[in-house]
Amino acid sequence: MTTTYCLRIKCPDSVGIVAAVSGFLADNHGWITEAKHHSDASTGMFYMRQEVRGDSLPFSLAELRRRFQPIAERFAMEWSIRSSDERQRVVLLVSKQDHCLADLLHRWRGGEYAIDIPCIISNHEDCRQLADWYGVPYEYVPIHRADKDAAFDRIEALYREAGGEVMVLARFMQILPPALCERYFGQIINIHHSFLPSFMGAKPYHQAFDRGVKLIGATCHYVTSDLDAGPIIEQEVVRVNHSHGAAEMVRLGKDVETITLARGLAYHLQDRVVIHENKTVVLT
Amino acid sequence: MTTTYCLRIKCPDSVGIVAAVSGFLADNHGWITEAKHHSDASTGMFYMRQEVRGDSLPFSLAELRRRFQPIAERFAMEWSIRSSDERQRVVLLVSKQDHCLADLLHRWRGGEYAIDIPCIISNHEDCRQLADWYGVPYEYVPIHRADKDAAFDRIEALYREAGGEVMVLARFMQILPPALCERYFGQIINIHHSFLPSFMGAKPYHQAFDRGVKLIGATCHYVTSDLDAGPIIEQEVVRVNHSHGAAEMVRLGKDVETITLARGLAYHLQDRVVIHENKTVVLT
């Protein structure tokens, strides 16, 4: 596998951004393998993602970043350059239901995600065996109603010790404290088992059953302190009908949750997702 | 085309319903061309729809209804038998946007709906030319803020005079008075331009744009006095992304509204939809 550098940019739109960036890359013989940009008329923002072959450039990643700095400053960019050699550290949180966890671990083992999983954190012991088989440390952190703060302090400490860069709530059935959501905004990805903004909160399949909808869905989104209201990364639906009880919706929904989280997480890991206010630009 | 009779039943579930109905039909040599039933465990209700070839029975439609009466009473059925020869009278209501209207009229002219359309009612003149081409009388009923009651009285009168059996709100951008909704409950079908229960009320595509959803949808439902909260018949979605502004969502959404209303209306006309409380059983 060739090393690639992924350059991701967000800045106020103006004439000359693409010219400056692509001129810079061309002057250094950068071989661009994928490029996406988006000018947002409603916000006046510009978004760009470029993948460049590392071996096409005559200098190191550090030097690339150093040399890009003046361009970034000129256009007031929020930006990052990430090498495909740097494996992001992704911590998975799960409660009892293991379908999303099992799917992510299977994809990871098959090479679909080039990440490290330093640990799985759970408020239950149910998924330990699964973690063991994949050789991932399993941290059991019970969450008692009386002392939730201590539990979440422990979770945060584990995440920090693990060098976590992404926290995935793979059907983690606890509400994170607002402070935690804010401290790691843009790093915490949740899968909600409804087609948001329909059926926020608890038991969405039962809500869907009661309303008699003809499609049910799942939503992968960034977590904010505003429950189930963070920026949406990806959504998917599946058809249901009158013969499906809430229990069958739960079962059918599992497959939708699984694929929606898998896709949304991939977009995030590949630096395709840029957050602006409460929405995302997904540069696929 | 052979005449078929469509028998539709709703009753409390119990042993022997299917046996009684199919025994009755078999004793009379009824040739069943399609049959669907559904036992609903959560409500204890039973639903059935049977299509029988008219020429297989040795008596008339009236006699069929008369002879079926004792079975219906035995099981406390709500029921109907409709002949495919009886063309339902469907009144279409529209405001300015004509995509649903044009689609329904095109399908009707092509023979997809075996109905009569005695008139189109609108609070604008915009769609008159379209109605003219299809040879359907166009009733212009302006709706002024100051005197909505008179306008809706006029609409109701037109519907009655036309012998209307179904009222389709094909992008009719006015809220019907509660009394009207109640009087014709189960006859009034609306297309709402969102995936309900998300984005009820006005400007749903703008709401969807603001929320940053990745799929937008449409909902075909029965109208109740509770705005956008009636029993859902059919829903459909289409994928959108960050590059779609609200105006583009409006345009993309048109195709979804069109197909969702076309499908939902077909289910209703074919007596496939049974309402129970605030939900539907759709026997397709």
Added chain:
Amino acid sequence: MTTTYCLRIKCPDSVGIVAAVSGFLADNHGWITEAKHHSDASTGMFYMRQEVRGDSLPFSLAELRRRFQPIAERFAMEWSIRSSDERQRVVLLVSKQDHCLADLLHRWRGGEYAIDIPCIISNHEDCRQLADWYGVPYEYVPIHRADKDAAFDRIEALYREAGGEVMVLARFMQILPPALCERYFGQIINIHHSFLPSFMGAKPYHQAFDRGVKLIGATCHYVTSDLDAGPIIEQEVVRVNHSHGAAEMVRLGKDVETITLARGLAYHLQDRVVIHENKTVVLT
């Protein structure tokens, strides 16, 4: 879980079949929890599937079968009655790619399939570890070009010894001998990685890439001696575009294969699939 009996019927269509079957069940106080039938106008065949609560009947399964026999004979039925207590014995065959296998095992462990998996058979050792974790015996049967017959004899022997009732080719990349296909017709389920009849045979994703299709798919079907031409149970597709190389189609396709096989197998195990000539009726 209540025991249910599933009655599945195929016979020439005629008046009175439903009446006879439902009359028989009603006379014995059978509580029908799900019922589907289909009259096929083009073939003159009738298909039916009924689920009855076991505890509603006053006699045993064996007695049910005995008493149903005369009705079956009267209408020349092909029929079966299966109890939900009888766990079908499903043998899985796999080569190197493990995504379908992992998915089926995960669903099985989670209770989605009430089956026994007596063994997994493979012509490679790659999936042994996975089988071990789920506690399923793994039979390695290498297939050498020079002596395929012996290998397939061994596979058939293993299937018989295991008491196999269903053989699932979960990405088993070998062509079964015609005699084997014929001997177990209706028992062998394959997942083909294209939207059949497009791209039969080898390397379908590469064929799809070369043709430039905009959707790729997967097909779950019964295996016959006519390669990739057996009765289709289920199909699904996913959107691709010019940016997807063949390798990315392979990756995207995995998710489609997985869900298509999972669904198709469920239909088969629930006795929802009836084969007629080279097509299926799927009573969902």
Added chain:
Amino acid sequence: MTTTYCLRIKCPDSVGIVAAVSGFLADNHGWITEAKHHSDASTGMFYMRQEVRGDSLPFSLAELRRRFQPIAERFAMEWSIRSSDERQRVVLLVSKQDHCLADLLHRWRGGEYAIDIPCIISNHEDCRQLADWYGVPYEYVPIHRADKDAAFDRIEALYREAGGEVMVLARFMQILPPALCERYFGQIINIHHSFLPSFMGAKPYHQAFDRGVKLIGATCHYVTSDLDAGPIIEQEVVRVNHSHGAAEMVRLGKDVETITLARGLAYHLQDRVVIHENKTVVLT
């Protein structure tokens, strides 16, 4: 509506193309409203589409083309610049079935396609009334088995006289002569009523019914002398089951054909489609 210029490029991939193009645009203060590019690793080709606001440039369209010429030559580009003010002239061909025609005309009248439709050509009189209502000249060109050449000469003459730039076969049930296909390659768009490459040729829904597929589809493609084998622009599918006879597949398929052609044509008219060998790059 602001005038935009759409620049479309195809050339061998190399370092510096984007820099040269975007540098050129930036030097002239060009305000880019949408940009897409694609580097194709398997063919070594580069594709680009840029939309620029006309009023942001200090010179005319002709001058833009003149000044761009040296860049195009430097990179051996196939290229075009089209102004949104130039309405393309689209000729529609139809036989008896009018669903695609009616849909395209409705969209056109609603402003979805900014094109001129100089005429509709048909080998039948069936759709004349529809054309009349939309005020489009209707040219009846009967096609007799004995003298097809004369008929197609007449069609070509009409297309030329009309100044046609795009020819849409909106369910035109005749095979064009190879010479015609070659002369206007890239201008002739067909809607085929199957998910190609499945079911090429005649009566695809009947073929689909016979094969027992669980999804049927439609394909919008460029016409070549190789029947139903030209570059694919867009495809879509819809679910069917055993209860759908061929006639019902025909009816269901109409909606898929309609939307697939509408979408594919829009991509073509917006200069989003680039043909390379027998495939397309669709820059959406």
